[in-house]
């Protein structure tokens with residue numbers, strides 16, 4: 001028999017105190033984006049599958065959890081990523097707004113499958129998007145705001161792994177032709193030199209070796225860039241690395257494609273000390289307007305759950321136990337000072353067992 005408390009695989013309840021920690025992390029990220037001029041949007045949890053797909057160039061729909069809506073008789077999809085919804089909003093209801101358009105968001109997303117590292121299928125994602133440009137200054141702003149948001153959320157020891165998501169397609173269409181681009185991308189993703197050779201793509205082997213600290217990686221890539229086709233991308237990566245180098249360790253892995261479905265000339269993964277796997281991701285991409293016009297954009301998403309799971313979220317309020325008979329105005333005074341209060345309802349109430357950090361005694365706060 002299934003236990004009544006059992007949830008579907010990959011879904012979980014957040015209980016105290018982690019639920020509150022998630023709220024604080026979410027608040028910290030949103031405050032950072034709002035302070036940097038990003039206006040908040042709240043797209044719905046589900047929408048028509050057709051509006052969720054196709055708005056971002058090159059996005060696929062493999063990760064969608066779908067339901068049939070009895071009202072519209074159409075297929076709805078639960079959002080796996082809020083960036084696509086921001087793209088839809090920017091291309092439709094906010095198409096008339098001045099560019100660059102800066103939008104931010106936070107909310108739950110759901111994927112069909114978790115990963116080995118992260119089996120959860122539901123996650124809280126918060127982030128920001130700049131619509132109207134994907135030029136280097138915009139990418140630098142996106143990475144900087146992402147690092148500020150991570151720091152505000154309590155993450156330390158930050159690193160940024162840059163990648164060039166459309167690199168292989170660009171090389172394959174130019175100086176390094178191959179019969180099967182997708183197969184080459186796949187083998188580069190797995191860093192499988194033998195399989196690449198078998199595909200007749202030995203010219204791509206140096207890309208695997210180029211991964212590493214950003215200076216050395218750019219140097220190695222420049223050496224194989226005979227036609228100069230990579231020059232603008234490498235100059236961009238150099239400028240981004242220079243702009244953020246003091247704040248985070250920067251590496252470049254030119255063939256990392258995993259999770260970069262729709263990103264174009266530049267992508268980045270964010271990591272933090274003590275947090276398992278990526279703590280965020282971002283990059284440049286194109287939004288497709290209803291008339292077919294493409295608009296450049298760049299942004300980032302931070303995954304809040306791993307930050308909470310790592311226990312680095314900012315501390316919550318002190319919880320002050322108010323014994324029976326505490327005067328009425330004390331709670332209000334403590335609230336105004338930023339403390340939470342827990343009022344005793346009987347003599348039997350136990351401050352420590354109720355998770356209090358302090359007790360109100362003798363007219364003052366006493367630590368427990």
Ligand SMILES: N[C@@H](Cc1c[nH]c[nH+]1)C(=O)O
Nearest residue numbers: 083281282283299300301
């Ligand atoms: N939403 C993307 C990251 C991103 C935001 N903007 C551009 N890319 C993700 O979660 O993978």
